Amino acid sequence: MLKFPKDLAIAATFAAAAILGQPIGQAVAADPEAGAKVYNKCKACHAVGEGAKNRVGPHLNGVFGRTAGSLEDYKYSKAMREAGEEGLVWDDATLGEYLAGPRAIIKGTKMAFAGLKKEEDVANLLAWLRRESGGADAAADEEPQAEEAEPAAAPEQPDAKPQAEDSQAASEAYTPPADAAPHGTYNLGRRATEEEVAAWNIDIRPDGKGLPPGRGTVSAGETIYTEQCASCHGVFGEGAGRWPVLAGGFGTLDDQRPVKTVGSYWPYLSTVYDYVRRAMPFGDARSLSDDDVYAVTAFLLYLNDVVTDEDFELSHENFTQYRLPNEPNFKADDRASEAHYADRSEPCMTECKPGPVTVEMRAAVLDVTPDAENGEQMGSGAVD
Amino acid sequence: MTRKSGHTANWAPSRRAFLTGAAGAALTTSAATALPGAARAAGDPAITEIKDWNRYLGEGVDAAPYGAPSPFEAHVVRRDVPWLTADPVSSVNFTPLHELDGIITPNGLCFERHHAGVATIDPAEHRLMINGLVDTPLVFTMQDLQRFPRENRLYFLECAANTGMEWRGAQLNGCQFTHGMVHCVVYTGVPLKLLLDEAGLKASGTWLLAEGADAAAMTRSIPLEKALDDCLVAFKMNGEALRPEQGYPLRLVVPGWEGNMWVKWLRRLEIGDAPYAQREETSKYTDLLDDGTARRHTFVMDVKSVITSPSPQAPVTHGKGPLVITGLAWSGNGRISRVDVSLDGGRNWQTARLDGPSLSKALHRFYLDIDWDGSELLLQSRAIDEAGYVQPSKDALRAARGVNSIYHNNGIQTWQVRADGVVENVEVS
Structure with a gap:
């Protein structure tokens, strides 16, 4: 069974993006710095940037404008190769849809990733990928204001996520509790709280x-x-x-x-x-x-x-x-x-x-x- | 003799460059001295010609605010073995031992081993926590730690898997790859005992869990006795801040014990009354034996040595005559008391000269200065430590353990030096 009967199917499959009025990647003000964080979910399998090579998944350099399943030195699923043969080319719309639900779009894809649930994550990731992946249309797509939208944030603590919301406040703002009693020889450091x-x-x-x-x-x-x-x-x-x-x-x-x-x-x-x-x-x-x-x-x-x-x-x-x-x-x-x-x-x-x-x-x-x-x-x- | 053509990447002089006759081109500075006949009669152009560096001004003082090695040393870098691991984010590279001398490893050449990439940590946001069986669970900032009395100590750090690829036989042609998961630097830090005493150890505590802040949250269990003996919580190496890939801003120093225990990006120390059976001390860093059983808690790095030059990446390019044979020896049991070198594959031995400081659980440098007659050599080195342990042969290790241990391969290494100066990793009878 053909998953992508020529251009018609691709147009139909990605109609969802059109309904939103704009390609997914540009639907909201995309923040490439936030996209860099989203990419953490991808980087165990996909490399991008100078010298990037195929890992579990194909490298992503030049992915914008690339025909699906077309890297010669990567072994794709049959489904992905066929999608490419039938005309699927990665751009904001197609990649955005794919990232939201890989197996819904390409049944039989090797990519064992559930998909990004938040539209915002997709947009941010696409903005970051456009910047990092180089390739033919990357420069043209770059939104000049994206860079200055938010200055690079200080490195986040890896543990910030599972903790309570308020712990994400800058640690300078945290006032440690006063120790009731001195400890040790030097009385250096402070008592750790139970939390x-x-x-x-x-x-x-x-x-x-x-x-x-x-x-x-x-x-x-x-x-x-x-x-x-x-x-x-x-x-x-x-x-x-x-x-x-x-x-x-x-x-x-x-x-x-x-x-x-x-x-x-x-x-x-x-x-x-x-x-x-x-x-x-x-x-x-x-x-x-x-x-x-x-x-x-x-x-x-x-x-x-x-x-x-x-x-x-x-x-x-x-x-x-x-x-x-x-x-x-x-x-x-x-x-x-x-x-x-x-x-x-x-x-x-x-x-x-x-x-x-x-x-x-x-x-x-x-x-x-x-x-x-x-x-x-x-x-x-x-x-x- | 020329087996393959092609450029030589940037080893200079590499074994292949040497084989293909390109070594002379790479060694422009020494080539002139070797030129026979006419050139010699007219004088060495390195002397008779006025060089650019002798005529024109060089760069000013701030050209490189943080200095770098001479561009002619660009080949002296860490290298990895891509086929060895699934991904460079959880992988290892190797110290170029064949290019180094003395006993100190420059910071930028210390091999790397990460389990989830290099964590980038703002020291202002770094904390060290002590919890578990203590009177007062504590949190230290980096500033707190720098207010404790500190010490400076020189130690080797060797990955337990160093030489692990050679269990089944000679495989990698270069001591960088066979033995390069070792380095030796001066650490500045606070004795771990001082920090634990500050929290107050409860009598029931027997084990310590050290944990990193990286995305692997790397953990190892360490007997409390060792922690109180000679461990350091270090923030400097060779006088400057730890390199990010070595655990900036804080790492544990566990002298003489397997490198995996020297937790980088150290953020937590927990005191308990049993080992924690973490991934890196159960599924990894346990030594599988021939009969299917496995040793655990094989902490100490055994007595070991290797000749770093000549070696496959450091062939003999000067022909017969005076030849410096040099190498490194180390032991997790203390000082090296002696190193013997064999020129004939372990049949006869002579004692090498140890030079430089001899410090407990640090690299030792040895030399054997010979007059090479140009005949084939089968070079070996054999170290003996102050506890009396003698470095075993590879065959003795295999007889005792089989070939599936991965870790703790400290067998005697053989380099074959051929008459043409090419050196190869071999196994001998």
Whole structure:
């Protein structure tokens, strides 16, 4: 089935933009600085600017005026390529519609992003993208007043979002409470308020200490995961590119190529909750609610067959009942007992090997050292 | 000998440049001294000709308010290995050890490892919180921290994954890539003990959680005993403010222990009575062994050394005769007491000369000055620390652990120096 029958369909699909009177991107006074913040949701997958390369998603340089699905060195979905072949070209209107609901516009797109709900976010993002992406019509489109509409704001604290509205006021305006009693040797610093400690103290321990009240089901988790996690970690937790694999890998830890996942390797479920809550989705940390994190954690248990019921609900009440299978296989650091360390005697100085030493392996054979001439070669191993 | 043509990027002199005969062009300053025959008879033009810099005025004092290296050193930069990680925002690059000497790493060359990019933090808005099992949970501003008595200490910082790509065998041709996840700078900061005492430690506290302010909110659990022993909360490196990529405005210094624990953009210290089992100490930074079990809390960086020159990126370009073999040694257990160097792949060893300060948990510089006869060398170095640990061979490590540990590969490195001066990363019998 053709999603975009020639120009007619494109005109129809984007009629919504026309109804608003103007292309989406110009419907409201667009603020590229605010758009830069919106782009945080995109940057884990899309690069833009000088030297930008394809990542999980295509680079966005020159995207305005580009035919959809047309970068030669990026592997698009079939749906996106077909849309381009049928005449879809990215501009304020088409890109604005797509960003508002990617899968509503291109059914079958690889982009696992739910869409920007606020029209304002779309407009601001488009304004910023126009500025950053260069390309044929970027300069012409730039609104001269946009730059001066708002001076560059001071860097925002990454934690501002989940906190109360009033905490976004400049911290200079904050007057700390007077300490009742002096503390320590120097009486430097001041007592942290309970609210301040609560705002930052979000770590969870294996014994459940720190778990916030809340709950979420496997099926709720699947929805969140599909929209916000699958683009990097794969629909089934299989991982895209070099992004972490989250599921499977059982029984591989003593293989030549072990697959270390939540199910096969991680010792504690608390780490999943803690890490997703503090650092995921990548590039938009702290955006999930506590219930969302329970749901995603429940879904990861499901992907790893620790639970099998889609209606399963994980909560602060039952959390510590669920253990990950590899927990018993972690042990203390016993390097000092290894043969080469246990014997701390004077090392051999002469005739330490029986005969002349021979070369048995050469790095040049693999030729994965980065330089100008082997850009595509992949070596093995990882740093994390 | 010429395997591939093409330009040499900006390694100068690179191994390939050397192979393709372009090294002479890159080394314009030294080329003249090597010219035989006629040129020598007429005199070295570097001397007989009046150079531009000898005739015309140079730039004035403010041409570079924050100075930069000579343009002729433009190749001395950090480099990454693009295939190693999914994205440069959560990745690593490497210190160009082959171009450096002494024991101090310049700030701009210290390798980088981030988990969510470099946080840009206004120090006026930065806070350090201490909470958990303390009498008074506290918040410090940067100004508060700078009113505590401070100390200066020189320490190496090594990523636990340094040399991690070499477990399965020789793979990367350059000590920048095989060993470049290490640096050594002077830190200025406040002993962590002073800050914890200011909050008042409760007797039940045994572990400390350190947390960063970046978008990964990076966390590690540290035994309280270590925290009270020699850890620093640092705001300066090599005399100037921390670089953004090294944690500006504040980082934890955990001497001799894996670099991942030196939390950057440090914003919180929590005292607890058990480890916190964070992502970076469970799914990562645990050492998978051959039998499928894994070691955790492998904090100490073991005794290690590497010859930085000659090395694949620093070939021998001067032919036989006097040759300086030099390298670095370090140990998380304390000082380096000795470094031995082998020219024949570990069959015979001679003790190298340690030069410069010998400080606990800092890089040590060693030299072996030889008269090279132009024959093939299989260079190795073997460090011994003051606790008596001897750097093991790669084979000994593999026998004990297998090849899937990723972390803590401190095996003895071999460089093959060929008669033509080309150097390659090899494994030997």
